[in-house]
Amino acid sequence: MDVKRKAIFTLARVVAVLLLSTVLILLSGADPIRALQAFLSGIFGSAHGFTEVFVRATPLIFLGLGVAITFRTGFFNLGAEGQLYMGALASTAVVLLLPASWGSLRLPIALVSAFLAGGIWVLFPAWMKSRLGISETVNTIMFNYIAIMLVGICIRTFLQEPGSTLPQTAIIPEDCILPLLLYPTRFHAGTILSLVAAVLAWFFLCRTTTGFEMQMVGMNKRAALCTGLSVPKSLLLSAVIGGGLAGLAGFNEVFGVQHRLLEGVSGGNGYTAILVALLALNHPLRVVLMSVGLAALQVGAATMQRTLGIPNSIVSIIIGFIVLMILCGSLPEILEENHPILRKRKENIRHVE
Amino acid sequence: MHGIVKDFPGLRAVDHVDLQVEEGEIHALLGENGAGKTTLMNILYGLYRADEGQIFWKDEPVDVSCPSEAIRLGIGMVHQHFMLVRKMTALENILLGMRPEGYPIIRRQEQLQQADILCQKYGLKVNLRQRVDTLSVGEQQRVEILKALFRDAKVLVLDEPTSVLTPQETQEFFQILRVLRDEGHSIILIAHNLSEILSISDRVSVLRDGKKVCTIKTSSTNERELSRYMIGRDFLASNFYREATDQSREILRFQNISLHNSEGVSLLRDVCLCVHSGEILGIAGIDGNGQTELAEVLMGIRRQSGGDILLDGQSLGRWSVRRRWEAGLAYIPADRHQDGLIMDADVKDNTALRTYYQPPLSRTHILQPSQMRDQAAALTEDYQVKTPSVATQVRLLSGGNQQKLILARELQSKGNLLVACQPTRGLDIGAAEYLHTRLMDRRNQGRSVLLISTDLGEILALSDRIAVICSGKIMGVVPNTPDLSAELLGLMMGGSTLEEAKGWM
Amino acid sequence: MWNEIWNLAFFTAFFSASVRLAVPLAYAALGEMVSQKAGILNIGLEANMLSGAFMGFAVTYWTGSLLLGFLAGMTTGACFSLLHAFFSIYLRQNQNVIGTALNLFVLGLTSYLFQVIVNQASGAYPQVDILPTIPIPLLTNLPLVGDALFNKDIITYLLYILIVALVWFLNRTMWGLSLVSIGENPRAADTVGLPVFRIKYLAALFNGLMGGLGGAYLVLGQLGVFSENVTSGRGYIALSLVVFGRRKPVGICLAALFMGAANALQFRMQALGVDMPVQMFTGLPYVLTVIVLIISAVKRTDADPAALGKPYVRTMR
CATH class of the missing domain: 3.40.50.300 (P-loop containing nucleotide triphosphate hydrolases)
Known part of the structure; x- marks a missing residue:
């Protein structure tokens, strides 16, 4: 397909997304111009709004990185949600169960245990895939629900806040929470951690021999095998690192935002992260960009809802729609393949020129 | 089949081939790899469409556009890689895609009896109730033949049928073919084993480079002649410079x-x-x-x-x-x-596949991208790989350049x-x-x-x-x-x- | 406390609730089973159910007709399932990504449209009458199971018929044979002249209809109201039931019943104020699903359809 056609096709898809957004805003009885104003002022109008973008982007960055790294080796990890829960559970448990005398030393321990918990959690389905050939699709989803169940049990038993009947843990000790950096906004050190993680992930994936192996295995297992790369090693390692990063998202939510472990700590971000990774073409630095973009959409839409009553669910509609539009990308080629007439006509045109 | 032509991108796979198969004969199709045997048969079975030429069935021109059309005419094909659903029983595989009596309901008992009659008639020993993945290769092949016979196939195309069989199984298999022929079926046998062709076929057609060389009666030929037809050309003495080397080690x-x-x-x-x-x-x-x-x-x-x-x-x-x-x-x-x-990876990564973990391409597990680029640039130049840059996806290179790239990578070996x-x-x-x-x-x-x-x-x-x-x-x-x-x-x-x-x- | 549990009334109510909770799951899972047998793994089951729930509710709310509501719900579910099929069969995209995107899209869309309806309803929370129960004479009076199985609504009874029909369809008809062959070896199916793509689309259509029906039933047969994300992950549950029930109609229904029982037990225990983490019951089916996966992988029988999730590309002609 020539460049011109490609550009037109891309433009058409962008227009479709904008058109849909406008229609949705109009349908809810609001003026699109005012909606746009509200949207922008929500993001850029206040320090709170602007920092909120990053607060919301942070778990998506961790999760998106985790998913992207596993996708890169061809392991289709739909289990980021569960890995987040396990990370949150392990880090909370460590901090609450270790003696208070350990003080803020407990924070780095919690971080490490979140990483390990997420990594170990994905190791089960990864091992089942590489050893038994079990497809990871349904399996990772099952592990999501099992993780949610475990959290549900724990916060009703030994981790339950003493004296409370609600399913939640006690508040994390003051000296263990991630420091707020721009008080009174919710902007906290977790965001910095996520950016560091993104740079490290990029470096690991694109600049180390192990990352190189993972990428090659992901693109063609058979050729990797034939040139002497270890396929199972890459698969398991990428799964563990990806799971660990998703676990850190759980750590981030508990220690940076909610300061205690509740049910529904993820809010479905584990699934959104799959789309983030897709939009970012599994590139770590682009994951940051896409996460911030999605978070900005959410924050702006929240303001539109507050001021104009436009349901903020339009964010989900638009993200879903954008992904569908991207998946349409193969349409022109397949059309040409199935209808040779289209191709021939094009050749004729070129001939005339 | 008359004047059949099939082009693949950059290659004429079948070039004006005529082939005539009589009723009740075993017709062998002989040729080297890429001679066009399988392509020709796929055209007959409607899997490929011929670019030129016409197929005649009992002197009538027919248009075989899809396998079901071929089946309707009475053409059956047993592919080299069996087309069986491994998790279904032999009987179910035979029935698949048919509209037997009682359609859409399967009358297993009746069908089983009918299939059994066929089995006995042609001496095909298969347990029809067994799942295909528990059958031996020979049995699977018999299921494939039954599949064709059950559809009243008059012409049976067999693609390299003996390549998966043991010598004993091959003998049994030939016995079945003889029975089929005697019952009036025509069999087209794609093969390369000369002695097998001589022992089973009535006539042989030899293909070479997409063209038909000849069709001869099997009884009037021998291995040597067939071999000559198949190979067919005199090879020029190689004009490479051959140094005397020490070949003692x-x-x-x-x-x-x-x-x-x-x-x-x-x-x-x-x-x-x-x-x-x-x-x-x-x-x-x-x-x-x-x-x-x-x-x-x-x-x-x-x-x-x-x-x-x-x-x-x-x-x-x-x-x-x-x-x-x-x-x-x-x-x-x-x-x-x-x-x-x-x-999907670029030229640089592909050239590094064998050596990325050693210096100079990496030091203490850290890749050295500039070294990788330099090495890729040097190798592509040495081996005349034409590529816009070392960051070009290998998919976009021509076949020759892809192969030179592999050569460049592999010949880094000091071995x-x-x-x-x-x-x-x-x-x-x-x-x-x-x-x-x-x-x-x-x-x-x-x-x-x-x-x-x-x-x-x-x-x-x-x-x-x-x-x-x-x-x-x-x-x-x-x-x-x-x-x-x-x-x-x-x-x-x-x-x-x-x-x-x-x-x- | 245990005295309250070990009595007939408790079990009667418990069984009844189990069946009630199982029905929407069973519909969706049976649809997905057919789809998977044709090689399409649709994670967007949640989208089918949720869209069906919403459209079923909306149409019934506007027209007052439950029948139209169910039809609308099924049609909408079918639309999204066919969309998934189009993206996976024709555009050959990754089925998991399509499903995830559709789930998010439909979650947003239904929430949004529902909000629009609520805004128009000006205050009163929209509500519809649910399906009436039709007790079947005599059978209702059976101890324990009578109330659970035969004092239900028409959709539940239709499920019984559907199960029998599916068993018959898969084991006794050529159509069932064709369906299975598409998921196992589409090339073989192609060479015997079966219309591979048409069968795949038909399977997806059935999946959407059943998912939509399950979703619509949840709202029109049980809740009477719609709320944001009313299906709350039931699509994923149904997905696990397909594996847990080993892709067999009866197995899936037993799995659904087990899931329903686990949920019902959780609600009962909570109502009784039992002091134990009841999540154990709802999580158990997932653990069992993983175990089923391992067992079938080790035994190498009844594993996934061989071509599950893979796009079928015809060789060039």
């Missing part, structure tokens, strides 16, 4: 290598071979006779079921692929898209042995010549090349000695002297041992 030795697949079918039988320093050992044979398997066992991609391989007198045992590379084995795989290259499988398949003449020169240079340096190819011309032009493989067995090894006849090789490729072949010459 033994580099590689296969010791009784055997290999079975998961279903217990023998892919390699007791292979014994050795490669000397400073020589090109060619392995000739029709595709699918164990060549790829032999190379993969050598490279550590597959594990042999028995036997051992010695490199410079040292047993390779269960060494990993990487360790074998480090020990000096370089490999040009037959399937360059799947096995040789990572098509003594290069295994080259089908190195010039599908390449244009320029690229092929370049590759041949490089292989010859390697030999002239005193190193060795194991050249596995189905292109006899290539083998004859390059090799010092030639081994012929058939059904996973080495039929014999002969020195490549000017008086070596292609017919002799053809006989061995068709399943005769060296002694037998010499006897017929």
Whole structure:
């Protein structure tokens, strides 16, 4: 397909997304111009709004990185949600169960245990895939629900806040929470951690021999095998690192935002992260960009809802729609393949020129 | 079939072929790889569409646009790779896609009886109630034949049916074919085993390079003649510069290598071979006779079921692929898209695949991108790989340049042995010549090349000695002297041992 | 406390609730089973159910007709399933990504449209009458199971018929044979002249209809109201039931019943104020699903359809 056609096709898809957004805003009885104003002022109008973008982007960055790294080796990890829960559970448990005398030393321990918990959690389905050939699709989803169940049990038993009947843990000790950096906004050190993680992930994936192996295995297992790369090693390692990063998202939510472990700590971000990774073409630095973009959409839409009553669910509609539009990308080629007439006509045109 | 033409991109697979099959005959279709046998039959069965030509059925022109049309006419085909649903029973596989009596309800009992009648009539022994994945290969083949017969096939196309069978099974199978013929069925048998063709067929058509060479009565021909028709050309004496090299040292030795697949079918039988320093050992044979398997066992991609391989007198045992590379084995795989290259990665990454973990491409596990680029640039220049840049996706390169890229990567090896499988398949003449020169240079340096190819011309032009493989067995090894006849090789490729072949010459 | 549990009334109510909770799951899972047998793994089951729930509710709310509501719900579910099929069969995209995107899209869309309806309803929370129960004479009076199985609504009874029909369809008809062959070896099916793509689309259509029906039933047969994300992950549960029930109609229904029982037990225990983490019951089916996966992988029988999730590309002509 020539460049011109490609550009037109891309433009058409962008227009479709904008058109849909406008229609949705109009349908809810609001003026699109005012909606746009509200949207922008929500993001850029206040320090709170602007920092909120990053607060919301942070778990998506961790999760998106985790998913992207596993996708890169061809392991289709739909289990980021569960890995987040396990990370949150392990880090909370460590901090609450270790003696208070350990003080803020407990924070780095919690971080490490979140990483390990997420990594170990994905190791089960990864091992089942590489050893038994079990497809990871349904399996990772099952592990999501099992993780949610475990959290549900724990916060009703030994981790339950003493004296409370609600399913939640006690508040994390003051000296263990991630420091707020721009008080009174919710902007906290977790965001910095996520950016560091993104740079490290990029470096690991694109600049180390192990990352190189993972990428090659992901693109063609058979050729990797034939040139002497270890396929199972890459698969398991990428799964563990990806799971660990998703676990850190759980750590981030508990220690940076909610300061205690509740049910529904993820809010479905584990699934959104799959789309983030897709939009970012599994590139770590682009994951940051896409996460911030999605978070900005959410924050702006929240303001539109507050001021104009436009349901903020339009964010989900638009993200879903954008992904569908991207998946349409193969349409022109397949059309040409199935209808040779289209191709021939094009050749004729070129001939005339 | 009259005047059939089929073009694939850049290749005329079938070139104005006429083929006439009579009622009640076994018609063998003989030819080397790429002669167009299977393509022709796929056109007959409606899987491909011919670009030119017409198919006649009982003198009527017909348009076979899809398999169901072929089935309706009474054409059945047994593919080389069986088209069976492994998790269903034999009976269910036979019924699949049909509209038997009572449709859409399956009347198992009635159908079973009908199928049983067919089984008995033709002497096909199959347990129809069993799941296909529990049946032996021979039984699966009988299910495929039953499938065609159940659809009232009058013409039965069999693509390389004996390649998966043991000699005993082959004899049983031929018995079935004879019964079928006597019942008035016509059989088109795609084959390359000369003695089998002579023993079973009534007439033979030979294809070569997409064209039909001749159709002759089997009773009026012999192995030698068929072999000549199949190979058909006189090969020019190679004009490569051949240095006298020291060939006294033994580099590689296969010791009784055997290999079975998961279903217990023998892919390699007791292979014994050795490669000397400073020589090109060619392995000739029709595709699918164990060549790829032999190379993969050598490279550590597959594990042999028995036997051992010695490199410079040292047993390779269960060494990993990487360790074998480090020990000096370089490999040009037959399937360059799947096995040789990572098509979605760029030129730089592909050239680094073998060496990325060593200095200078990486230091303490950290990649050195500038070194990788420099090395890729140097290699692409040395080996005349035409690419816009080293960051270009390999998918976008031409076949010749892709192959040169593999060559460039593999010849970084400091070792003594290069295994080259089908190195010039599908390449244009320029690229092929370049590759041949490089292989010859390697030999002239005193190193060795194991050249596995189905292109006899290539083998004859390059090799010092030639081994012929058939059904996973080495039929014999002969020195490549000017008086070596292609017919002799053809006989061995068709399943005769060296002694037998010499006897017929 | 245990006295309250070990009595007939408790079990009667418990069984009844189990069946009630199982019905929407069973519909969706049976649809997905057919789809998977044709090689399409649709994670967007949640989208089918949720869209069906919403459209079923909306149409019934506007027209007052339950029949139209169910039809609308099924049609909408079918639309999204066919969309998934189009993206996976024709555009050959990754089925998991399509499903995930559709789930998010439909979650947003239904929430949004529902908000629009609520805004128009000006205050009163929209509500519909649910399906009436039709007790079947005599059978209702059976102890324990009578109330659970035969004092239900028409959709539940239709499920019984559907199960029988599916068993018959898969084991006794050529159509069932064709369906299975598409998921196992589409090339083989192609060479015997079966219309591979048409069968795949038909399977997807059935999946959407059943998912939509399950979703609509949840709202029109049980809740009477719609709320944001009313299906709350039931699509994923149904997905696990397909594996847990080993892709067999009866197996899936037993799995659904087990899931329903686990949920019902959780609600009962909570109502009784039992002091134990009841999540154990709802999580158990997932653990069992993983175990089923391992067992079938080790035994190498009844594993996934061989071509599950892979796009089928015809060779060039």
